[in-house]
Amino acid sequence: MFSRRQFFKTSLAGGAAALVGNTLKAAENPGNSQATSMLAECEVPARKGKSVLGLRTKPLKTVRIGIIGLGARGGGAVDRLSQIEGTEIVALCDINPDRVTGAQNTLKKRQRKEAASYSGGEAWRKVCERDDIDLIYSPTPWEEHTPIALYAMDCGKHAVVEVPMCLSVADCWALVDKAEEKQLHCMMLENCCYDFFEMATLNMARQGLFGEVIHGEGAYNHNLTAGKFKSYYKHWRLEYSKYHTGNPYPTHGLGPIAQIMGINRGDRMEYLSSVSTDQYSLAQWAKENLKDDERITQSQRYKLGDMNTTIIHTVNGHSIMVQHDTSTPHPYSRIHYIQGTRGMAVKYPAQRIALETVGGGEGFLKEDAQKELLAKYEHPMAKYIGEQARKVGGHGGMDYIMDWRLIYCLRNGYPLDQSVYDGAAWSSLVELTERSVLNKCVVAVPDFTRGEWENFPPLPVIDMKDVLHGYPDQILR
Ligand SMILES: NC(=O)c1ccc[n+]([C@@H]2O[C@H](COP(=O)([O-])OP(=O)(O)OC[C@H]3O[C@@H](n4cnc5c(N)ncnc54)[C@H](O)[C@@H]3O)[C@@H](O)[C@H]2O)c1
Numbered sequence: 001m002f003s004r005r006q007f008f009k010t011s012l013a014g015g016a017a018a019l020v021g022n023t024l025k026a027a028e029n030p031g032n033s034q035a036t037s038m039l040a041e042c043e044v045p046a047r048k049g050k051s052v053l054g055l056r057t058k059p060l061k062t063v064r065i066g067i068i069g070l071g072a073r074g075g076g077a078v079d080r081l082s083q084i085e086g087t088e089i090v091a092l093c094d095i096n097p098d099r100v101t102g103a104q105n106t107l108k109k110r111q112r113k114e115a116a117s118y119s120g121g122e123a124w125r126k127v128c129e130r131d132d133i134d135l136i137y138s139p140t141p142w143e144e145h146t147p148i149a150l151y152a153m154d155c156g157k158h159a160v161v162e163v164p165m166c167l168s169v170a171d172c173w174a175l176v177d178k179a180e181e182k183q184l185h186c187m188m189l190e191n192c193c194y195d196f197f198e199m200a201t202l203n204m205a206r207q208g209l210f211g212e213v214i215h216g217e218g219a220y221n222h223n224l225t226a227g228k229f230k231s232y233y234k235h236w237r238l239e240y241s242k243y244h245t246g247n248p249y250p251t252h253g254l255g256p257i258a259q260i261m262g263i264n265r266g267d268r269m270e271y272l273s274s275v276s277t278d279q280y281s282l283a284q285w286a287k288e289n290l291k292d293d294e295r296i297t298q299s300q301r302y303k304l305g306d307m308n309t310t311i312i313h314t315v316n317g318h319s320i321m322v323q324h325d326t327s328t329p330h331p332y333s334r335i336h337y338i339q340g341t342r343g344m345a346v347k348y349p350a351q352r353i354a355l356e357t358v359g360g361g362e363g364f365l366k367e368d369a370q371k372e373l374l375a376k377y378e379h380p381m382a383k384y385i386g387e388q389a390r391k392v393g394g395h396g397g398m399d400y401i402m403d404w405r406l407i408y409c410l411r412n413g414y415p416l417d418q419s420v421y422d423g424a425a426w427s428s429l430v431e432l433t434e435r436s437v438l439n440k441c442v443v444a445v446p447d448f449t450r451g452e453w454e455n456f457p458p459l460p461v462i463d464m465k466d467v468l469h470g471y472p473d474q475i476l477r
Pocket of ligand 1: 068069071072073093094095099120122139141142144162163164190191231233
């Protein structure tokens with residue numbers, strides 16, 4: 001495994017070598033030399049176990065779950081998971097014992113058995129060590145995700161963690177290596193892949209309505225400034241903002257776009273370039289709202305630029321733009337814009353679709369036509385479980401669809417929709433964007449699949465009759 005320092009050393013050496021070696025080629029093909037030199041730098045460590053792309057595991061009649069982290073997100077997960085058939089919540093764990101009591105009350109309300117209670121800093125290890133658990137589900141703060149997932153897999157459990165899966169490229173590799181070594185699932189809980197419009201556009205893309213999808217845009221533009229100062233365990237979001245820039249939260253916008261564009265399955269992210277504005281809004285908010293608070297003295301210390309914009313190039317010659325802004329006032333947006341050779345769709349600020357087949361794609365579909373189209377291309381999974389999901393809730397239902405699908409796949413031994421490679425590639429942007437911003441350079445994205453992306457078709461849209469009566473083999477690949 002490369003340390004960050006080793007990586008930079010290798011980068012410089014590799015970059016210079018590649019430039020020398022490519023002098024003639026660059027002259028014939030001006031503009032190509034710099035990118036070629038950066039791509040030559042991306043070291044891929046040797047594989048330690050078999051690939052887990054398309055991993056099938058032993059079907060579990062009941063999925064026995066240990067939930068670690070019972071804050072805003074974990075509390076909701078307890079409620080959702082206890083409403084899914086085939087689950088048993090065996091253990092509940094949080095540093096704070098009151099959170100555990102709160103979650104036990106949720107189980108009682110849902111007429112579920114009381115779970116074993118764990119509290120305190122290292123109690124999560126005891127949960128992982130239990131021999132009556134199949135799945136560790138961890139909505140903890142960012143820095144806890146990697147140690148918990150690694151230890152869970154060491155203890156023979158499938159591991160799912162909240163977004164982002166991890167904060168560094170080294171941790172991405174560690175999680176990929178561990179999943180391959182143990183042949184277990186390690187999934188990032190990217191719920192936005194299961195929102196209704198995102199799933200419908202995935203279905204439309206697979207049915208060819210957009211032609212070749214050449215470009216996508218996603219974002220996490222959500223003003224969390226006040227919340228950063230007031231909530232979260234030990235203000236973990238604010239703490240991160242003090243020391244880092246780039247895009248620390250890239251996966252909500254990127255995940256659904258990456259699935260549509262076949263990232264890690266037929267294509268992969270090759271290199272990126274990222275820029276951040278300076279930081280203004282956190283300091284402004286601190287000055288105006290924390291007058292007598294000691295944090296006023298820190299009001300100039302935040303490193304996280306207000307707006308980060310990243311452009312990614314894929315091996316197949318497509319592009320993706322990802323944005324992050326959790327500081328300035330604006331309506332919530334994940335953008336979700338996909339552009340194909342035969343049409344486009346965008347979700348924020350308003351859902352709009354334009355297709356070549358209707359008016360040559362020069363105007364958006366009229367409201368009724370769009371409604372009809374979205375109904376026709378509703379994702380079969382949304383059709384099957386959407387009503388229940390809307391009832392249970394969790395970001396309008398997408399959280400429930402994600403959990404339901406995860407449990408469904410584990411109960412049947414099916415591959416998960418999001419592999420460890422997806423979690424790694426999408427989360428690697430946390431470090432790669434920061435590196436690009438600080439060094440003012442193009443950065444290569446590692447191939448976490450180690451070449452396997454070429455052997456898998458893009459994530460298919462599963463017909464529910466296949467789901468209910470067994471997948472055809474080609475889908476399981
Ligand atoms: N997918 C989404 O839509 C979404 C939305 C919000 C947050 N998140 C993610 O969920 C995670 C948690 O966010 P949150 O808003 O619930 O934060 P939070 O601060 O409200 O909750 C975190 C909880 O983890 C507990 N905790 C911290 N360290 C622990 C440890 N070592 N062992 C056991 N418990 C520990 C804290 O006591 C707290 O109860 C983050 O990774 C965040 O990015 C995802």
